[in-house]
Amino acid sequence: MRLIWILGDQLLPSHPLIPSPSPDLYVGMIESYPRGTHVQYHQQKLTLLYSAMRHYSADLKKRKFRTLYHHLTDSPARADYTTTLAQWVEQHRIREIHLLEPNEYDSLHSLPALSKKLGVPIVTHPSTQFLVPRTEFATWASGKKHLLMETHYRRLRTERNILMTPQGQPEGGDWNLDDQNRRTFREFAKEKPQVPPLPPPVKDPIVQEVAAQVSKLFPHHPGLAADLWVPTTRAGALDWLKQFIRQRLEKFGPWEDTMVDGENILFHSVLSPLLNLGLLTPIECIHAAEKAYRDGKAPLNSVEGFIRQILGWREFIHGIYWLKMPEYREVNFLGADRPLPQWAYTGKTEMRCVSQAIHGAVDHAYNHHIQRLMVLGNYFLLGGYEPKAVLRWYTEMYLDAYDWVMVPNVLGMILFADGGFFATKPYAAGAAYQDKMGNHCASCRFDPKKKDGPDACPFHSLYWNFFGQHAKLFGKNPRIGMMVKIWEKKPSAEQKEIRQKAQRFLDAQ
Ligand SMILES: Cc1cc2nc3c(=O)[nH]c(=O)nc-3n(C[C@H](O)[C@H](O)[C@H](O)COP(=O)(O)OP(=O)(O)OC[C@H]3O[C@@H](n4cnc5c(N)ncnc54)[C@H](O)[C@@H]3O)c2cc1C
Ligand code: SF4
Known part of the structure; x- marks a missing residue:
């Protein structure tokens, strides 16, 4: 038997390792209590993560996949990944485990020791969660002393043909429209743009159950689990994206850097929690924004500003992480040593x-x-x-x-x-x-x-x-x-x- 192990932040809509159900295949997911306590993760973050995982697994089951799932509350209590996988290997005669390359450096590098403990091979496959594979970024960065996001962003726009004219020029003639964005609070107060309300949060039974468990098991973590306000399913994430494109993208650029007392979101997209779980793909967010521009529904400065965040900053930051880890975590160029306030x-x-x-x-x-x-x-x-x-x-x-x-x-x-x-x-x-x-x-x-x-x-x-x-x-x-x-x-x-x-x-x- 093979096990496809799906990590909680890899809930991809078209997961490349599970094209269709098969009798020799299990798809497994694990809620690990010890992992949830590495640091005091916000209760809403844990509620989002576990709810999204449970929904994803339930959907696979509906599609006739043979699923394995370890809940936070299942026995053995507070089990880690190794304990649960060892149990599955024995009970279900698993002979190999496959997964996408983890998004976290330590997780990726813990796999050889885990494989040894379990006595079965663990095979990783390139992740499709980002537009730029780790090796492509490393090749681009090779030999450069300093890396500039702008250079990488322009390369991607050109090579991936995003927001470009048929002649291969940036749409509108400029790569960067920041001079039309980043407007001040004084201008905000004058124009008084209306901030549309977010859709009400969906409190389905899965979210309610997870929130109750999280608040009980992680009582000292910040925040209130029951107050989770973002969607936890693929369908909910698509609606959330649609709603942003329809209602907030138009004004995203001008008020991107504005801060308003009592307003936490303004015209930002709040797509990062969903993108980072895999519930949305970066390319569908980019294409949705580009389409809004081509359909005349959002101006170029807002659309370029938004695409720059996802195609530019997000991909660049991801590339930097894989280039610089593990030494990166130890840096302290300014010798800063003050404990938190x-x-x-x-x-x-x-x-x-x-x-x-x-x-x-x-x-x-x-x-x-x-x-x-x-x-x-x-x-x-x-x-x-x-x-x-x-x-x-x-x-x-x-x-x-x-x-x-x-x-x-x-x-x-x-x-x-x-x-x-x-x-x-x-x-x-x-x-x-x-x-x-x-x-x-x-x-x-x-x-x-x-x-x-x-x-x-x-x-x-x-x-x-x-x-x-x-x-x-x-x-x-x-x-x-x-x-x-x-x-x-x-x-x-x-x-x-x-x-x-x-x-x-x-x-x-
Ligand atoms: C100190 C610090 C910590 C941050 N921590 C995180 C984090 O843990 N997770 C996270 O996803 N982003 C992080 N960011 C980047 C950015 O602030 C958030 O992605 C953004 O605020 C999320 O809100 P949004 O989806 O409404 O973003 P929007 O303003 O609507 O932007 C659209 C998207 O662009 C992407 N994006 C924009 N800037 C960045 C960036 N610098 N790095 C990566 N993606 C970017 C995000 O996916 C975001 O959803 C951090 C930035 C700073 C300065
Ligand atoms: S501390 Fe007060 S006065 Fe100073 S920048 Fe912040 S809000 Fe303004």
Whole structure:
């Protein structure tokens, strides 16, 4: 007998290893309790994962596949992958196990030892979950000292013929339409674009059962399992995509970087939790957006901006992970060593922008990109927080968090812990950025414009302290060397005061 082992984040609509049922084939899935406790994953993330797995297996059963399934609550209690697979090998006389290459480095590299323990061969097959196979990315990256997302993105658009003219030029003449996107909060307040509501969450019996089990088995994990708000099936995911294309894509580009108090999603797609489980494929999301443009239903700046995220950033980040692991997890270029602030899991901080983002993460296991990058990421970068602690926090808090996407985004993109392998500069920003792009400052106890006194926004001293601390590293950087020069021109008494203020603030968190 053969076992096709389907991992929880590989719920592909056309799984290449199971084209049709066969009498010598089992399809198995395992909910591993120990895996669910590697870190304190958000309860909604675990509910989404296990619900999606149970739906997927139920669907295979309906299609006449012979399925094996280990639930969290099945005996032996709290079994890991090895125990369950050993049981199946014996009970069902499994002689070989096949699976798609796992998306996680450690899982892939644990397979030889697992095979030895089980006494059966484990065969991996190339994953079709991403557009760019790992080997293709490695070939493209070979010999390059720094990698640029933009170069990779243009290559893919050309080679895959996405949003291109018949003459092989980028649609509309430009590769990048950012000048029409990323509009400020002031413009948002003027135009008052209506944010359409999301469809109500589907609470089917599977989701309800899983939520009850998750809240019982993982009581100390953040969030409330019962509040899961995204779909857990392929059909639900397709509806979710359709709804985004119809209602939010049009305004995605202009308000991509805007932050609005009390609004966690705005015009973002919330497709990452579904893409990362395999419930949606990247190419169908890209084609749906491109079709909306060609049908005249969404403007080019929004469509290009959205496609850039999936074809550009997502594929690039995935490629970087496989290129740089396992050393990547250990990087700490800036020597950051501060433990997480006390309020990381409660949001109880007077900084309104930060507290709003943390509440979004705790309540919904979601923040949009700018909250992750320019609010929380910026705070963790400027505050010198330890990369492994920050990575753990991000991995715990989001519906879409998986190792391949968190490691490069947290260590490379926000913390510059890899020394700038793909980010050309650290994404450091002061209060002016928050004030321009969002309206949190309006209801904050601090004042973004004040540099001194008890109401001064903490981002002011944190920002300059960061450049003071790392002046030697960044003085020659063409994109931020200017900030170091400004720091160096400040009188030493002012520099000392800024340093002390930043230190006092961070010590109190
Ligand atoms: C510190 C940090 C941590 C992040 N952690 C994750 C994570 O764990 N999982 C995750 O999927 N994304 C992560 N991202 C990327 C991005 O923030 C999320 O994909 C996005 O916010 C998800 O919301 P959305 O689906 O509404 O995205 P949209 O804004 O609607 O974008 C569309 C899609 O583009 C893709 N995308 C955009 N940027 C990235 C990126 N930098 N890396 C990978 N995919 C991208 C996602 O699939 C997303 O669904 C992280 C970014 C940062 C800065
Ligand atoms: S004043 Fe400072 S801390 Fe408060 S919301 Fe604005 S940027 Fe954030």
